[in-house]
Each structure stands twice: as structure tokens, then as C-alpha cells.
Amino acid sequence: MKTSHILAAAALSVLAAAGAHAENYEGVQAPVSAVNRADVEAEAARAASAPNQNVVRGSRGAEPFKAVASSESVYAQAVATASAPDQNVSSGSRVNSRVISTMPNRADTLQQAQKQGAPAAK
Known part of the structure; x- marks a missing residue:
């Protein structure tokens, strides 16, 4: 039994020695840059x-408007x-209702009166 353990350990050590062969390190690729070192620094x-x-852009406050x-x-x-x-009334305000505007728009009335030169009723 001890012989089998010794043979197994020897086989593993031979495999480990063969696997430990490393390649030579050639380094990284040569840098290609149009800017010299002083400018980069x-x-x-x-x-x-x-x-x-x-700081992210939104945390500096409001952007100029x-x-x-x-x-x-x-x-x-x-x-x-x-x-x-009827600006606050919609067709869903009441059941089975329809919005029919019966009143003229006050702003339009005032503009028409100013164009015609007549005083508008307030």
C-alpha cells in the first residue's frame, strides 16, 4: 500500500513539474500615442x-434656463x-353627460373688444 502511495506521489510530481513550465513574458504592446509624455502629465x-x-451634472443645481x-x-x-x-368640466364629470360650452371665452371677448376699439364689459 505504501508503494502505491509513493508511485502516485511520484507521478503527480512529474506532472506538476511538466505543467510548471512558463512562457516568457514579452510585455504589453508598444504604446502608440500622438501626444508626448509631458503633455499627458x-x-x-x-x-x-x-x-x-x-460631481454628476444634476447635483450642481439648476441649469441656466x-x-x-x-x-x-x-x-x-x-x-x-x-x-x-367649462375648463374644469369633462365628459366624465357626471354619468351620461356631454359638455356643451354655452359661454364665450372671456379672453377672446376682451381681445375682440380691444381690436374694435370699444370698451369691454368687465
């Missing part, structure tokens, strides 16, 4: 000393919407 130093470099529409047109649209008749 200067850029790294600038990036490392930049303020808020690790850039208006898409003019203030006058937005105001006119808001007045027209606020003055619209």
Missing part, C-alpha cells in the same frame, strides 16, 4: 485639480386657458 494635472470633477417661446405668447395662452368656459 500636464493634462492629468489639470484634470486632477479641476473643481467639481467627481433658455426660453423657447416669448413671454407675451405664454402669457396670452395662460390667460386664454384660465378664461376658458
Whole structure:
């Protein structure tokens, strides 16, 4: 029994010795860069000393607002919407109901009166 253990250990050691053969390390591929080492170091130093470099964009506060529409047109649209008749009523407000607007829009009435030069009723 001891002989079989010795032969098994010898076989394993021969296999381990054969498997331990390593290849030569040739290194990584040669770097290809259009920028010299001093420029890379200067850029790294600038990036490392930049303020808020690790802060995500949304956590710095609100971005500057850039208006898409003019203030006058937005105001006119808001007045027209606020003055619209039945603005808070929908067809689902009551069972089997239909919304039929019977009132004129007050903003449209005021604009018509201003165009015609007549004083509008308040």
C-alpha cells in the first residue's frame, strides 16, 4: 500500500513539474500615442485639480434656463386657458353627460373688444 502511495506521489510530481513550465513574458504592446509624455502629465494635472470633477451634472443645481417661446405668447395662452368656459368640466364629470360650452371665452371677448376699439364689459 505504501508503494502505491509513493508511485502516485511520484507521478503527480512529474506532472506538476511538466505543467510548471512558463512562457516568457514579452510585455504589453508598444504604446502608440500622438501626444508626448509631458503633455499627458500636464493634462492629468489639470484634470486632477479641476473643481467639481467627481460631481454628476444634476447635483450642481439648476441649469441656466433658455426660453423657447416669448413671454407675451405664454402669457396670452395662460390667460386664454384660465378664461376658458367649462375648463374644469369633462365628459366624465357626471354619468351620461356631454359638455356643451354655452359661454364665450372671456379672453377672446376682451381681445375682440380691444381690436374694435370699444370698451369691454368687465
